[in-house]
Amino acid sequence: MVGERVRELRTARSMTVTELARAADVSVGMISQVERGVTDPSLETLRRIARALDTPLFSLFQESDPEPVAVVRAGSRMDVRSPRGEIAYQRVSAGGSRIEVLEGRLEAGAVSSETGWSHPSEECAVVLAGRLVVEVDGVRHELRAGDSATFDSRRPHRYLNETARPVRFLLAVTPPSY
Numbered sequence: 001m002v003g004e005r006v007r008e009l010r011t012a013r014s015m016t017v018t019e020l021a022r023a024a025d026v027s028v029g030m031i032s033q034v035e036r037g038v039t040d041p042s043l044e045t046l047r048r049i050a051r052a053l054d055t056p057l058f059s060l061f062q063e064s065d066p067e068p069v070a071v072v073r074a075g076s077r078m079d080v081r082s083p084r085g086e087i088a089y090q091r092v093s094a095g096g097s098r099i100e101v102l103e104g105r106l107e108a109g110a111v112s113s114e115t116g117w118s119h120p121s122e123e124c125a126v127v128l129a130g131r132l133v134v135e136v137d138g139v140r141h142e143l144r145a146g147d148s149a150t151f152d153s154r155r156p157h158r159y160l161n162e163t164a165r166p167v168r169f170l171l172a173v174t175p176p177s178y
Helices: 002-012 018-024 026-035 045-053 057-061
Strands: 079-080 085-090 100-106 122-131 131-136 139-144 148-152 156-160 167-174
Touching: 002 018, 002 026, 002 057, 018 026, 018 045, 026 045, 045 057, 045 079, 057 085, 100 156, 122 131, 122 139, 131 148, 131 167, 139 148
Parallel strands: none
Antiparallel strands: 079 085, 085 100, 100 167, 122 148, 122 167, 131 139, 131 156
């Protein structure tokens, strides 16, 4: 499904596989394998492809014609995981809207990325269980269950779990991130 959507978005933009690969800074072979469904790309690779296609990350998982009222059942959420599985997101909201709501799970002692990254959105993280450190511009904000943090995600940011237990959190992003 992701591969079909990447091909659909690429061709709608009149891009060749080579142009997309260059824009995403990945190999032509990687784009070809993704489009044919031969490989499951990492979260970082999907982010690069989405940016190159100028589309939100989770739109790579959306079906072409969304319904007027979209219901996302708990058992059929879209999943994206980091290469080593330290962080996983499930899309709670339907694709194609102006807001993206994700449920995140960050494993014990893990970080969402080695360094902060930015994108043109605003985010609000709400901790459901555990403790989460939200780092924005190098400043740390420790959140516990029920706490939230809202920030301009054009500022470099990342999420850290410095505890021995996984942390669960909701993340609202508007407009959906690239």
